[in-house]
Amino acid sequence: MTRQMIFFIPFLIVMPLIFGIDGIVYTGPIADMLSAVVAIVMAMFDFRDMNRLANEKGASA
Numbered sequence: 001m002t003r004q005m006i007f008f009i010p011f012l013i014v015m016p017l018i019f020g021i022d023g024i025v026y027t028g029p030i031a032d033m034l035s036a037v038v039a040i041v042m043a044m045f046d047f048r049d050m051n052r053l054a055n056e057k058g059a060s061a
Helices: 002-019 021-060
Strands: none
Touching: 002 021
């Protein structure tokens, strides 16, 4: 959903205005790259929270 709704559609509208017809070609890879960055950042936050919870549970046991 991140790729299609948040990145792809807005870039599909904006990129051709900046780069012309090449902007349409660049839209897909840019949307993929940005959605991958968002997924990696979200995973980092989740792993950090899981480690914190595991440490808290281990300390209370």
